[in-house]
Amino acid sequence: MTAPKRKKARANGEGTIYQRKDGRWEAAGYVLATDRRRKRVRVYGTTRKNAADKLAEKIADSNRGLPVATADSTLGDYLTYWLGSVAVHRLRENTHTRYAACVRLHLIPGLGTKKIARLTAKDVRTFLDRLRTTCQCCTQGLDTERKKCCTIGKCCQKRLSPLTVTYVHSVLKSALEHAVRQDELPRNVARNVKAATPRPRHFRPLTATEARQFLDAARTDRLHALYELALRTGLRKGELPGLLWEDLDLTTGTASIRRSLQHTRTGGLTHLPTKTRASERRIALPTECLHSLKEHKQQQDKERGTAGSAWQDSGLVFTTPTGRPLDPANLTRRFHDLRHSTATLLLEQGVDLVVIKELLGHAHIGVTAGVYAHVRLRLQRQAIDTLGVVLASTDDNPSVTAVVR
Template identity: 85%
Template sequence: MTAPKRKTARANGEGTIYQRKDGRWEAAGYVLASDGTRKRVRVYGSTRREAADKLAEKIADSNRGLPVATADSTVGDYLTYWLGSVAVHRLRENTHTRYTACVRLHLIPGLGTKKIARLTAKDVRTFLDRLRTTCRCCTQGLDTERQACCAIGECCQKQLSPSTLIYVHSVLKSALEHAVREDELPRNVARNVKTTTNRPRRFQPLTATEARRFLDAARADRLHSLYELALRTGLRKGELLGLHWEDLDLNAGTASIRHSLQRTRTGGLTHLPTKTRASERRIALPTECIHSLKKRKERQDRERETAGSAWSDGGHVFTTPAGRPLDPANLTRRFRTFLDRAGLRRIRFHDLRHSTATLLLEQGVDLVVIKELLGHAHIGVTAGVYAHVRLRLQRQAIDALGNALSPTDNDPDDPPDAAVVR
């Protein structure tokens, strides 16, 4: 007769660990919740050790004063925890700011009081439908504050755009996906809800004629080299403003794109990593850009002499007359003024990048080359954004082939008429 197996004693603070009927192991213990109280949290694993390690990690975070999401957390509590303890370490600062605004304005008012463990796909679908059809002023209480809109019975029907609705849905999916990965939820119910497909933003790139006019007008502008580099290489605004002279090799004719200059709420003008890993790249510089950049260097040397001790030397290629880096918002305003003064059509600065890709496609440049130049992470991004251009080129190619195959009256390749034998 075998002796009964002795249960392993649990360490102090280890919590409760047992095997479920489905074969998985469950561990439960008390941790600091996002509302400041101590609540019971449950985690799961395929082995006892895995469940114990997951619980130990949460208890360690709790002991350091970090709030931990629990099974009975509300959606609002969990989103607050996720933004402050998870997303803040994984997102760029400006992206985290947009996520925070989305949670504050839409997700917490709409779903914040529901228990996250009891959230259903129907709850999410109902929330999104209500968000789609409800006036923004009324939803956020702005009508009451201003005594307008629904407060006086004259609703302005200012509804969220389809793209904003998709953005709200994506933020919720990201938060719940983390809960699934951490075994706090069995599934991501937001993934079972389909939203309307977002129509890509229409842009109107410069035509070849307009691009030539643009470059001619830019020659008289102080930022001539910046505008020319933007149109001829398709660099993003932040990548252009983040360029340092050490990133350029004007003798070899190359530029290394290593970072992006952005304005953030906490750090002001800050050098951040490029948008994606693929965006960190080395590109070939057109001959025209090499010449204009050399002139830019000469002009900057003169500005340094004029500014004297007031010069702020940060090594940037594009600066103010005092050597400070250009603010992205100021560049946008200057670009708009330049277009008006030159009598050119109003476009966004980012449309210069679209113009580069469109003109290259129309010249028959391979899509892979354009992807590498623009720094897209996947060729599918390039193909998707410029699908309309490729379709137009396909139509031109088909029409050209049709013209070649059309019969003509005096086709030299036609066989001679057969001789009549009498």
């Protein structure tokens, strides 16, 4: 008589693993949760090994002292864990700082006590609606010590802008999406809430005449080459100060955009990767920029001689008179409008949208098309007016008249 086949023994610390009725494999074990207590966590996989590997990864993190999000964690605990253990490794420092402020000021006060597994789309929708309509001075107690606003019974109605509400929503979606990818949640309920699309910031791009006047006025400035490069190529405010001479090929007339100079809280002025992968690009330099850059290099050589031992050799194209990096924050707040002006002027001259996207380093062509919708509308008007002229001239054009008949 054949002996019954013994079940495979589980390894020590492997947890419980079994196949569900729906065919998926479920693994469960105890880990260090975000509230610093040991709790049972469940993960799922298409195969036994897949589920076991996922659980093993969480147990390994737990054994190293890293908290693991569980289904019964509150959203506040989960967001704290996500910021400190996940987002910090994936976001640029300035972006992480903005995310952390968003979580601290809005998400934790508004939804922090909710169990992450019981969070619903209705909860998120109610929270966002309240965020849109509630005075932030009253909600955050900003004027308690100054005895203003709601503390004296005269609410100032200081509400968040639609853009900020959308940003808060996007941070919540990003956090919950990680929980879904890790099989901690079955779905991202924040994605089921459709937020109103905020109106883009209004800006007035320079006309061709104004752009020429701007370049003429900038010719006497020591950073004339920077302003010319900004208007003629649309480089970002952080990309320009981050340019190194080694990034430029003045013989072939090209520039490689590889980095951005940003002011971070911990490191001060720091070279960071470009905003997105699409932002890392090689662009052609206009002839006028080649001339101004060569003049700028001669001027920088003179400044290096004048500064002597005080010169800080950074290899940067644009510096202070002693060779130190330029802080992008010191450039005018309307500097970004030069970038919009570049795209607007190119669009008005009939340059293809794909070419403009590549020049500006947008990740998706939809970004380019969306930002410059006002220009496309004006070009449509010109096209319609042109067609109107053609349609109105049938009496003078026999061939057109024949076609119409």
